[in-house]
Amino acid sequence: MVRIVTMLLHDERFSGWSLCEKLERFHFSKQYLRFCKSFGWEPYLYCFHQSVTEKQVYEDGGLGVIKVFPVKFRFPPFLRFGNDHNPSEVLKELRIDEPDLIHFHHYYLFSFPYMAVLIKRRLKCPLTTQLHGYNQKWWRRIFYLPNLLALKKVDRIFYSYKPEESVYAKIGVLDKAVRVPMPSVDPKVFKPDRRKDPETNLLYVGRIPPAINPYGEKSPILLLLILHRLLRIRYVKLTVVGDGAGLPLCKRFAQKLKLEKHVDFRGFLPRSELPNLYRRAILTLV
Structure with missing residues (x-):
């Protein structure tokens, strides 16, 4: 049986999720486990959470094994995402699990450069990685230069954003890159509601971060300012689905603007309840 370890080496400070929420809620990393399981493989997920002080192991027959590690240190400092590290314990666990393949989610995490080197040199294991993000600004590419150069160590790179191809070409790894189409929308589930609605409904679905406008992060508080301006010319309502550390701030700001x-x-809603909200909305804001 093929044993695959997928690695998502960041904690949940940015999302505000508790460990229980991380394990129970929908997340793409768990969809990867389900996908691997469908082929009869043996999938693992390695991840971090800020609340644990020692390794936690959770087994799910439908998904696989999830191992949650503590964060030993953070570098660079003052960041809320992607600067979490615990190389010794992760490497130790990889030696115990002896995977046939290691997949590293999101090569713009700061642990990726040294983990790529350790995996290839010490474990001699095939390594794949993927882009999980967007076309970075040029000045951020300089900041992440070690991450980009570490792509030379991997066997395959999965990506969906075409602008990233120019980066691969410049560092000589375009031949390793495999473009994966973005998932499409199922028209049987997500279809407009033909019934007339007396209200104009806008919809936001996603996490609510604490910062007002962090780079590359969602900013639902900005939607409140837009709504405040829209109400001068049209009656509209905004439905906000999601939670996070910034939810209390958004509620206070809405009160301040008399919205x-x-x-x-x-708040947080199960995925089964979302299609109906999408159908009723005339516009979904992301």
Whole structure:
């Protein structure tokens, strides 16, 4: 049986998820486990959480094995995402699990450069990685130059964003890159509601971060300012689905702008409840 270890080496400070929420809620990393399981493989997920002080192991027959490690140190400092590290314990666990393949989620994490070197030199294991993000600004590419150069160590790179191809060409790894189409929308599930709605409904679905406008992060608080301006010319309502450390701030800001009658904060909702909200919305904001 093929044993695959997928690695998502960041904690949940940016999302505000507890460990229980991380394990129970929908997340793409767990979809990867389910995908691998469908082929009869033996999948593992290595990840971090800021609340644990020692390794936690969770087994799910439908998914595989999830191993949650503590964060030993953070570098570079003052960042809220991607600077979490625990190389000795992760490497130790890899030696115990002896995977046939290692997949590293998101090569713009700061642990990727040295993990790529350790995996190839010490474990001699095939390594794949993927882009999970967007076309970075040029000045951020300089900041992440070690991550980009470490792509030379991997066997395959999976990506969906075409602008990244120019980066691969410049560092000589375009032959390793495999472009994967973005998932499409199922029209049987996500279809507009033909019934007329007396209200104009706007919809936001996603996490609510604490910062007002961090680089590359969602900013639902900005939608409140847009809504405040829209109400001068048209009656509209905004439904906000999701939670996070910034939810109390958004609620206070909505009160300050006197938007209580125009904003409906639903909090976290199961995925099964989302299609109906998408159908009723005339516009979904991301």
